[in-house]
Amino acid sequence: MFSKTCEYAIRAMLFIAQKSKSGNKIGIKEIAKGIDAPEYFIAKILQDLSRRGLVQSAKGPNGGFYLEKNELKCSLADVVRAVDGDRIFSGCGLGLKECSETHPCPIHHEFKKIRKDMRIMLEKAKLGTFNESLEQHLAFLKRQ
Amino acid sequence: MFSKTCEYAIRAMLFIAQKSKSGNKIGIKEIAKGIDAPEYFIAKILQDLSRRGLVQSAKGPNGGFYLEKNELKCSLADVVRAVDGDRIFSGCGLGLKECSETHPCPIHHEFKKIRKDMRIMLEKAKLGTFNESLEQHLAFLKRQ
DNA sequence: ATATTAAAAGATAAAAAACTCTTCTATTTG
DNA sequence: CAAATAGAAGAGTTTTTTATCTTTTAATAT
Numbered sequence: 001m002f003s004k005t006c007e008y009a010i011r012a013m014l015f016i017a018q019k020s021k022s023g024n025k026i027g028i029k030e031i032a033k034g035i036d037a038p039e040y041f042i043a044k045i046l047q048d049l050s051r052r053g054l055v056q057s058a059k060g061p062n063g064g065f066y067l068e069k070n071e072l073k074c075s076l077a078d079v080v081r082a083v084d085g086d087r088i089f090s091g092c093g094l095g096l097k098e099c100s101e102t103h104p105c106p107i108h109h110e111f112k113k114i115r116k117d118m119r120i121m122l123e124k125a126k127l128g129t130f131n132e133s134l135e136q137h138l139a140f141l142k143r144q
Numbered sequence: 145m146f147s148k149t150c151e152y153a154i155r156a157m158l159f160i161a162q163k164s165k166s167g168n169k170i171g172i173k174e175i176a177k178g179i180d181a182p183e184y185f186i187a188k189i190l191q192d193l194s195r196r197g198l199v200q201s202a203k204g205p206n207g208g209f210y211l212e213k214n215e216l217k218c219s220l221a222d223v224v225r226a227v228d229g230d231r232i233f234s235g236c237g238l239g240l241k242e243c244s245e246t247h248p249c250p251i252h253h254e255f256k257k258i259r260k261d262m263r264i265m266l267e268k269a270k271l272g273t274f275n276e277s278l279e280q281h282l283a284f285l286k287r288q
Numbered sequence: 289a290t291a292t293t294a295a296a297a298g299a300t301a302a303a304a305a306a307c308t309c310t311t312c313t314a315t316t317t318g
Numbered sequence: 319c320a321a322a323t324a325g326a327a328g329a330g331t332t333t334t335t336t337a338t339c340t341t342t343t344a345a346t347a348t
Binding site for chain 2: 305306307308309313314315316317
C-alpha cells in the first residue's frame with residue numbers, strides 16, 4: 001500500500017503530534033523508540049519532511065522536532081503525498097501509465113472508487129486528532 | 145498498492161484469459177508484447193503461477209499458456225494472493241505487525257473498510273469476465 | 289568563548305525487487 | 319529417431335528501497 005518509508009513517516013508524525021502538543025520538542029532517539037523504527041532512517045525521513053515544511057525542527061540542546069498549530073491540521077494524505085507522491089491516489093491499479101477514463105484498464109472504474117475512499121479517509125485524518133486515543137491507549141504506534 | 149510483479153501477473157492472466165478462450169495456447173513472447181511487459185520477467189512470473197496451479201502450460205511446438213474453464217472463474221484476488229500474499233487484504237496500513245482489533249493502529253478501523261472493499265472488488269473480478277470489454281476496446285492491457 | 293547538544297547533509301552499505309541470460313527438459317512433427 | 323519448438327529451472331545482474339555511519343552546522347548554556 002504505502003512504502004515502508006511512508007509508514008514510518010506517518011507514525012513519526014503522529015508521535016510528534018502527540019508529544020509536542022504543549023510546545024515541547026522531541027528528539028529523534030525518542031521518536032525512534034516511541035514508534036519502534038530505525039533511528040537513522042527516521043532521521044532521514046524527518047529531514048525530508050522538515051525540508052518540505054510539514055514539520056519543524058530545532059538544533060542544539062533541547063532541540064528536536066515539533067509541529068506548529070497549522071501543521072497539526074495537516075492530514076495523513078499530505079504526509080503520504082510528501083513521501084510517496086500521489087501514485088496511490090491517482091495511479092493505475094495495474095501499473096499502466098496511460099490508464100485513464102478514455103483508455104481504462106479493465107478495473108479502472110472499480111479502482112477509482114477505492115482510491116477515492118482512501119483519499120477521503122486520509123484527508124479527513126488530521127495529525128492533531130489522534131492524541132487522545134493514543135494517550136488513552138485506545139490506539140498504538142508500536143508493538144506495545 | 146500491488147507489486148510490479150503482481151501488476152504484470154494480473155495483466156498477463158487477463159490477456160491469457162482473452163486469447164485462450166477457444167482452447168488456444170499462447171506463447172510468452174506474444175503475452176509480453178500483448179501487455180507490454182519484459183518477456184523474461186513475465187516468463188518467471190507465469191512459471192510461478194503455473195506451479196501454483198492458477199494457469200496451465202504446455203511445452204514444445206504449439207505450446208504455451210492457457211486457462212481451463214475452472215481457472216477462468218479465478219478472481220483477481222486469487223492472483224494477488226498468489227503473487228503478493230495477503231498483506232494487502234490483512235496487513236496494517238502503518239506497517240505494524242501487531243496491529244489488531246484489540247491493539248489497533250490509529251487508522252485501523254478506517255483502513256479495515258478500505259481493505260474490505262478492495263478485497264470484495266477483487267473477489268468479484270473473475271479472469272473470464274473481461275474478454276468482451278477487451279475485445280471491444282472498452283478496456284486495455286497496454287498503452288494502445 | 290567554549291563545550292555540549294542535536295539536527296542536517298553527505299556518503300556508504302545491505303537487502304529486496306525487478307529484470308536478464310543460459311542451460312535443461314518435455315513435446316511435437318517430419 | 320532427429321530436429322525444432324517452447325516452457326522450466328537456475329544463476330546472475332541491475333535498480334530501487336531500506337538502513338547505517340560519519341562529518342558538518344547551528345543553537346544553547348555555562
